[in-house]
Amino acid sequence: MTGSDAAPQIDTSRPHPARVYDWWLGGKDNYPVDEELARRILALDNTAVRGARANRRFMHRAVRAVAEAGIRQFLDIGTGIPTEPNLHQVAQGVAPESRVVYADNDPIVLRHAQALLHGSAEGSTAYVHADVRDVDFLLARAAESLDLARPVALSLVALTHYLGDATDGDSGDDVHGLLQKYVAALAPGSYLILSQVTPDLNPEAVAKAAGAFRAGGTPFYPRPITEFQRFFGGLELLGPGVIPVTGWRPEAEDVAAQTEGVVPVYAGVARKP
Amino acid sequence: MSERRPAPTVGQVVLGKRLQELREAARLKREEAARVLRVAPATVRRMEMAEVALKIPYVQVLLETYGVPDDEAAAFVALAEEANRPGWWQRFHDVLPDWFSMYVSLEGAATLVRSYEPHFVPGLLQTEEYARAVMEAGTVGQTGPDTIERHVSLRMARQRLLDRPDPPHLWVIMDETVLRRPVSIRGEVMGEQLDKLLEFAERDRVTLQIAEFEDGPHPGTYAPFTLFRFGEPELPDMVFTEYLTGALYLDSRGEVSAHLEVLDHMTARAASAQRTKKILRECREDF
Numbered sequence: 001m002t003g004s005d006a007a008p009q010i011d012t013s014r015p016h017p018a019r020v021y022d023w024w025l026g027g028k029d030n031y032p033v034d035e036e037l038a039r040r041i042l043a044l045d046n047t048a049v050r051g052a053r054a055n056r057r058f059m060h061r062a063v064r065a066v067a068e069a070g071i072r073q074f075l076d077i078g079t080g081i082p083t084e085p086n087l088h089q090v091a092q093g094v095a096p097e098s099r100v101v102y103a104d105n106d107p108i109v110l111r112h113a114q115a116l117l118h119g120s121a122e123g124s125t126a127y128v129h130a131d132v133r134d135v136d137f138l139l140a141r142a143a144e145s146l147d148l149a150r151p152v153a154l155s156l157v158a159l160t161h162y163l164g165d166a167t168d169g170d171s172g173d174d175v176h177g178l179l180q181k182y183v184a185a186l187a188p189g190s191y192l193i194l195s196q197v198t199p200d201l202n203p204e205a206v207a208k209a210a211g212a213f214r215a216g217g218t219p220f221y222p223r224p225i226t227e228f229q230r231f232f233g234g235l236e237l238l239g240p241g242v243i244p245v246t247g248w249r250p251e252a253e254d255v256a257a258q259t260e261g262v263v264p265v266y267a268g269v270a271r272k273p
Numbered sequence: 274m275s276e277r278r279p280a281p282t283v284g285q286v287v288l289g290k291r292l293q294e295l296r297e298a299a300r301l302k303r304e305e306a307a308r309v310l311r312v313a314p315a316t317v318r319r320m321e322m323a324e325v326a327l328k329i330p331y332v333q334v335l336l337e338t339y340g341v342p343d344d345e346a347a348a349f350v351a352l353a354e355e356a357n358r359p360g361w362w363q364r365f366h367d368v369l370p371d372w373f374s375m376y377v378s379l380e381g382a383a384t385l386v387r388s389y390e391p392h393f394v395p396g397l398l399q400t401e402e403y404a405r406a407v408m409e410a411g412t413v414g415q416t417g418p419d420t421i422e423r424h425v426s427l428r429m430a431r432q433r434l435l436d437r438p439d440p441p442h443l444w445v446i447m448d449e450t451v452l453r454r455p456v457s458i459r460g461e462v463m464g465e466q467l468d469k470l471l472e473f474a475e476r477d478r479v480t481l482q483i484a485e486f487e488d489g490p491h492p493g494t495y496a497p498f499t500l501f502r503f504g505e506p507e508l509p510d511m512v513f514t515e516y517l518t519g520a521l522y523l524d525s526r527g528e529v530s531a532h533l534e535v536l537d538h539m540t541a542r543a544a545s546a547q548r549t550k551k552i553l554r555e556c557r558e559d560f
Contacts, residue, residue, distance in 0.1 A: 010541055012534050028502060028510055029537075031530050107541035114546060115444050115480040 010107060015216045017162060018109045022081040024052035029081045029112060037216045044212055045205035051263045054245045054254070055158040055195050056083060058267045060090050061249050062193045065238070065269065066153045067094035071191060073152040074100045075142050077132050078159035081109055082116040087155070088125045096122040101142045105131035132159065133173065135181045151189035151272075154182055158265070160231065161197045161221050171219055179231050186272055191238075194231055195245050195267040197222045202264040228266045235270035242268040283382035284356030287505055288349070289323040292335065296321075299339040309338050327353040361430070368423040372520040376513055379501045381434060383441045387536050388499035391448045393456070394466055396428050397435060398445070398473055403466040404428045406457040435479070444480040446493070446539050452483070452556045464560035467553055474550050482543040483552050491542055492535045500532055 012031060019034035024042070042048045063074065072095055076087050079102040085093075088100040100119060104110050110129050119125030126145040130138035139148065146152055156179075163178065164171025183192060199206045199222040206222050213220035229242050240247065245267040246254045257263075296306055296317075303321075307314040310331055319325040320332075332353055336346040362369060362377045369377070380386060380397075388395055393407055408421050434440060455463045473479045484491055498514040512523040512532045523529060544552060 010538055012537065026506055029533070031534055032526065108537045111537075111540040111545070115540075116442065118477040 012108075015218065016106065017213075017218050018080040018104070018106060021052055021158070022083070024049045025056065025083050027081055027083060037212065041209045041212045044208035045202070045264075047202065047205070047261065047263050048209065050257065050260060051197070051245075051265050052158075054257060054263045054265060055267075057251075057254060057257075058195055058245045058248055059087060059155065059157045059193070060085065061251065061254075062267070062269045063087055063090045063153065063155070064094060065249065066191045066193070067091050067098065069191075071151055071153045072098045073146045073150065074098060074155065075103065075146060075152050076100065076155045076157075077103045077138070078156055078162075079104045079109065079113055081112055086117055088117060088119045088123070092120040092123045096120040099124045099126075099146055101126045101128055101145050103128040103130050103132070103138055103142065105129070132156070132163070133178065135178060135185070139182070139185050148185060149187055151187050151191070153191040153193060154186060155193035157193065157195050159196070160194065161223065162219060164219060164221050165227075168221060171221075175221075176230060180233075183235065183272060188272055190272045192232065192235060192270050192272070194228075194269075195265055196228060198224060198228065198264050198266050200224050200264070200266075201244060201262050206264050222264070223266075225266060228268070232268055232270040235272055238269045238271065242266055283378055283503065283508075284352065285323040285327060287503075287508055288327060288353055288356055289321045290508065291349070292327075292332070293321040295336070295339045295341055301339065306335060306338065310334055326357050329353060329357075362427070365423065365427045365430070368420060368427060370519075372522075375522065376499075376520070377431060379511060379513065380431065380441070382503060383501040384504045385442045385444065385502035386499060387444045387502075388497065389446050389448075389493045389536065389539060390451060390497050391493070392450060392454075392497065394447065394451055394470065395443075395445050397432055397443060398470060398479075399428060400462075400466050400469050401425060401429060402462045403456055406462055410456060435473070435476075440478050442478050442480070444482075444540075446482045446484055446536070446543050448484050449486045452552070460560045464557065467557040467560065471550065471553050471557065474546070474553065480546050481549050481553075482540060482546060483549045484539060484543040485552070488542055491539050493539050498532060500529070500536060 013033065015034045015037040019030035020038045020041070023030045023035050023038035030038070038048070067090070074087060074091050087102070088098070091098040091100055100123065102113050102117065102125070104113065107129060110127055114127050117125055124145060128138060128141040130141055132138065142148070160175055160179075163175040164173040165176055166174045197206060210220040210222055225242060232242070240249070243266070245263055245265040246258045248267045248269070250258065296303070303314045303317045307317045310316070316325075320327055329350060332350060333346070336349060341349070360374070360378055360381065362374055393399075394403060396404070399407070404425050405421065408424050435443065457463065470481060474481045496514055496516070498512055501511045501513070509524050509526070510529045510533065512529050514521050514523070523532070
């Protein structure tokens with residue numbers, strides 16, 4: 001996991017979370033290994049497709065909310081395969097001059113983003129090949145397009161459950177430490193947009209789905225509400241706070257989705273004072 | 274098939290698949306549907322596979338048999354009539370083999386066209402002079418100048434696609450060979466072609482990437498191919514690959530996916546769209 005632009009090593013023989021997600025969203029940029037894992041997880045946890053859609057819709061609502069609050073700079077980490085509408089379309093829909101940086105560690109995902117995501121003429125849309133773990137490198141590249149001295153909305157939608165914390169000895173990751181570093185680098189008035197899978201709402205199914213992800217080579221860490229809330233330490237949570245994803249400032253479509261049953265994902269948006 | 278007919282339009286392919294789904298939803302076998310029409314089961318299969326045009330009276334009886342509501346059936350029939358109408362390219366039938374009519378139809382219906390071009394600038398982006406030079410070079414045998422001119426006209430007519438209000442996204446990976454081997458001894462042919470590539474590279478709906486020599490061999494080195502994707506979610510991607518005397522259309526999940534994977538590997542390794550513009554500009558200076 002380096003942040004360099006050197007010729008990347010690409011392994012498509014194993015499922016990739018971005019392409020598994022693409023299959024759940026009805027996309028066609030996935031391979032049979034991805035489809036197989038996506039179907040296996042869906043059979044173990046029948047909320048997977050609804051969860052993927054709920055994460056997308058949350059991203060739309062959260063980005064619109066912070067854009068309406070005046071944010072004009074966006075840094076999205078773990079962008080994934082483009083799915084309409086994309087973040088820059090939502091942000092530039094509110095304010096065409098908005099500047100958006102997409103970051104992803106997968107070279108194929110990044111090329112898809114470069115090919116398909118074109119921003120408004122007034123704003124800008126840039127792409128950074130970097131891993132979320134390389135905080136300094138990622139921020140340095142983002143700073144080529146964004147003014148980090150001014151407020152930024154940082155979004156990690158459905159990403160933190162792929163990262164372990166200091167107590168998960170196997171991963172070597174420290175997700176809480178990472179987020180603290182990002183938040184520390186942001187200007188006052190910036191926002192943090194997060195969602196992630198939790199065992200709280202459907203423990204058995206989520207445990208099985210997590211097992212299937214791990215068996216497919218992707219570490220997976222569902223988190224209880226207390227752990228998820230820690231991500232927002234020192235920040236001011238926007239109403240309604242940390243809540244199951246379809247409940248975050250729901251629109252008509254989300255209310256309709258709620259009737260199909262709970263999705264085991266928490267979401268929240270917070271402002272840096 | 275003994276009878277020759279124009280290649281199916283994409284509309285026919287979509288409607289054929291839909292007809293099959295409706296039959297399956299009605300829990301009927303092909304044999305049972307065929308019995309209602311008093312035809313052989315193969316006739317139903319050919320309609321579903323878009324190997325024959327959708328005969329409207331047959332379609333009406335099948336929709337009724339499948340229990341499709343009247344308004345939905347009427348809409349289906351209207352679409353079938355539309356799909357049966359010949360495309361603009363039929364007027365080039367004298368120079369257009371069936372396998373290539375299908376290509377033009379797919380290209381016109383696609384929302385995304387991804388291709389790998391080892392030898393030449395893709396047809397949709399060629400200048401008239403470049404197209405003529407490629408065709409003259411590629412012609413062996415009895416082809417006269419009139420035929421070449423017809424081919425050139427067809428190619429230019431295809432390019433209107435990119436000026437539509439809703440053009441497909443064209444995403445091309447060209448091997449560096451395309452830039453290094455001139456198609457004509459007249460330098461201005463390549464120069465003008467490079468200008469055209471640079472112009473199209475600025476468009477939002479066009480992505481050009483060069484697979485550079487210095488990157489070494491890549492997984493696409495077999496032959497040129499094109500992957501088409503359509504707006505209809507139920508329609509699978511389709512891959513077209515050409516050989517000397519014909520072409521293949523692949524739409525099975527395994528084969529399409531193998532091509533998608535190769536394109537994805539190549540796109541990750543090839544020069545980015547941004548860097549490609551720089552390469553094209555540098556190359557332009559050489560002509």
